[in-house]
Amino acid sequence: MGDSLKESGRLVLSYPFHAFALALAVLVLAAGDLMEVIPFFAPLVTSPFFPFWHEVHDLLALGLVLYLTYRLPYKLAPTLGIAGLVLFLADHGPYFFMVFPKELPEMFRLLLTGLIALLGIFMIAERRQALELAERREQEIKATADLNLKVLNERIQLLEAIERGKGPVPPPA
Numbered sequence: 001m002g003d004s005l006k007e008s009g010r011l012v013l014s015y016p017f018h019a020f021a022l023a024l025a026v027l028v029l030a031a032g033d034l035m036e037v038i039p040f041f042a043p044l045v046t047s048p049f050f051p052f053w054h055e056v057h058d059l060l061a062l063g064l065v066l067y068l069t070y071r072l073p074y075k076l077a078p079t080l081g082i083a084g085l086v087l088f089l090a091d092h093g094p095y096f097f098m099v100f101p102k103e104l105p106e107m108f109r110l111l112l113t114g115l116i117a118l119l120g121i122f123m124i125a126e127r128r129q130a131l132e133l134a135e136r137r138e139q140e141i142k143a144t145a146d147l148n149l150k151v152l153n154e155r156i157q158l159l160e161a162i163e164r165g166k167g168p169v170p171p172p173a
Helices: 002-013 016-030 032-037 039-045 050-071 077-099 104-164
Strands: none
Touching: 016 032, 016 050, 016 077, 032 039, 032 050, 032 077, 050 077, 050 104, 077 104
């Protein structure tokens, strides 16, 4: 498992912009719950826009994680997707601590949404892996078909030469 984590870390660091952009976007989007409990953000929380923002910010954060999981190179996608999900849940840790047990249904909804996103990440990764395998198989089949066509053409030419009397004589039957 240690080698797998090291490989994942190297892979994420080979795409620093993607990793930084995902981390920043998830932190900003998922911080909507923290705004609710930090007094500094009280003017924003009382704005008419905040109830809408509060309902959609988590879905936007996880939607971004799933979108990037779908769009990034196959080997990077699951690693960065899971990292984004862990960051999403870690960003909600202080909020969970401050509102427990008063907001238990919301906490359950967030955890369930996170689990659904994790399932989505694995489904996307599995689909991408199957697609990559199908593309490899397609290339192998094309290469085999090209070779078979070349051999068939050579045999046809040989048979035509024999028919015209200019090719090697086939052995008697």
